[in-house]
Structures are given as C-alpha cells and as structure tokens.
Amino acid sequence: MIRPAGSCSQIQYLTFFPEFVRLYGGRAFDHGGAHVIAGHGGAALWLPPDVHPDDEALDHLIERGVAPAAKPEVLAVLAAMASYHPEEPHWFLPLIGIDPRQQGQGHGMALMTYGLQACDRDGRAAHLDSSHPDNVPFYERFGFELLTTIEIGGHPPMYPMRRRAR
Template sequence: MTLINLIRPQTDAARSPANRALNIIQRAFQQDPPVRWLYPDDADYRAYFPAFAAALGAPAFQEGTLGLNAGAAALWIQPGSEPDESALCEIIDRSLPAHRKADAFAVIQEMGAHHPDEPHWYLPVIGTQPDMQGHGHGSALLRPVLEICDRTGVPAYLEATTERNRALYARRGFVATAEIRAADCPPLTAMVRRPG
C-alpha cells in the first residue's frame, strides 16, 4: 500500500492503525505554527497534511514503530531508517504553489542538518487530540522508545514546534541543541535526549 493510499478512507482500512494515527495527528496539529505556515488554508491542511505527515514518518508504518493509543499517535523512526524523501517531495510539489516550494524544501533541509551524526531514534511526528491533551497520552508513547534508547545506549532526536512541547520533552530528558530557522517559517527547536 502506498502512503497516498494509506490516508484515503477505505471501508475497513479507514479503521486501520495507520489511518487512526493520521486522523489523530491531523486533529493534533490544527493549530501548530510551522504546520499551519506550511498549509495556512484549512482545506489545503485537511487535504494534504496527512500525506505530508505519512511521508515524514513513513518508516513508522512500514517497520512497526508506530505508537498509538486512545488519544495520541507517534511516528518513531528507528536508527538506520529515514523519512520517505521522494514522497515528501511529491506531496510538496503537488500541494504547494510554485512560489512556496523552495521555502518548504529549505525548512526540511534545515531540519535534516540538525540530526545527530550517530545512529538515533527520530520522532518526526507525535500528536495528541486536543480534547485529550494533558492526560499523559503523548508521554505514554514516548516512554517505550526512550526505554529502548536507555537500554541500547542510543540517543533520541526530535524537533519541538511550540513552547509547551519543548517543556514536555525537556521533562523527558531532551535538551535543546539549536533553533531551526528557514524562510519565514516559525522556528522549530532541535532537541536531543542522550541515553540514561
């Protein structure tokens, strides 16, 4: 199944873990500053952001590193895997006007430049449904992979998009390493968690 087909509702497939995760992520990121910079129009956001998130977190679906519970979804990428760059390029080409594509690619390139050099777990997307935030759903999806990181001596990396998210990740041992700025996108914070 391609990533584009993955997000299209299809009878029983619409209830698949991947589709449930993308539905949660779509609701979770409705007010996210960098995401809404990318898709400021509500119709474009609904039409294209799920495919963008699916491409960014593609290995989570393909390699079984998707975290999902009643209120949250996390697209973890294990060491040695990467986002689906060709799918990301395709969705940007298809969903953005020509004058905004270079800015979107600049943000993605800058995000990639801040990853740790050594093997690491990457969390490109985690989201909790707005009505379920603050009840530990997101933290529950961080815990198992961070335990793997501690057990195997491997760092974890993510980009925080809001002050609230930065605070949550800092409580879980992530440390800000850089502010990511490109084009006129709201800044993201690169954060690394060293194994404990």
C-alpha cells in the same frame, strides 16, 4: 511538521497532511515504532536507527502541495532541520500527537516513556523537531536538549532537540 503558512490554504493543508504523515513517519508501522493510546487518545511514530522518512516521496509531495512562492522557504526549513539530525544511528520521533480533548491525562508522557525505552534498550540517541515552543519543556523533562531555534522567513519556528544515548 509542515504547517499552513501564508499562501498555503487550509484546504491544501487538509488535503496533503495525511500523505505527509504517512511519508514522514509511516515507516514506524513497519518497524515496531508506532504506538497508540487506547481509545485513539494519541499516537507517536518513532523511526528506529537507519530507518528514515521517504525523502524522495516527500520532495514530490512538496512539489505538488506547496505553493510555488513558498517552496524555497519550506525547503530551507527542512534542510535546516536535517542539518541537526545526528550523524550516528539514532531513534527519530517525526510525529507525536494527543487528542486535544484528552490532553493533560498523561498520554504524552506514556508515549514518550514507551518510545524512549527502545532508545535506552538499544543504547541510542533520540532526535525530534518540535513545532511549538510550549512543547520544548515537555521534551526537556525526558532528557532532550534544545539544539537551536530555526527561524526562516515567515515559517513558524522549529526546535530541533536531541537526547543523548543512555
């Protein structure tokens, strides 16, 4: 996830983040990978094998929405994240979120379990990029392994993780 940093104002973030979500994970809706908790408690967008974020449109969004001084760093972070994606077809979890008022009620566990059932049914690996270190142990409980910590400039660290095929 791209978070506001340094020269990126909160207004820019709020303006461009909905489009980022659509471009990064929105194809999940067309491919059966969008899962929502009843009552809008949370959602997960899983991209099945051979379905990818809209990279060309994301490049245009970065061009319009990221301050010129921050672009090299953002692009370097994204390139580093991409370098850890498996080469073989895999399920990708670009986005998952739980309403903070509903955290701790098992919604994240339900979304992960449901999404990983498709991975296991297909016998495919799964990949995600965590944007917060506190979430790493949560994903590890589902069999994800931390690959590295990506730390570039002043951008918040990213944590690429992979779950082997089962």
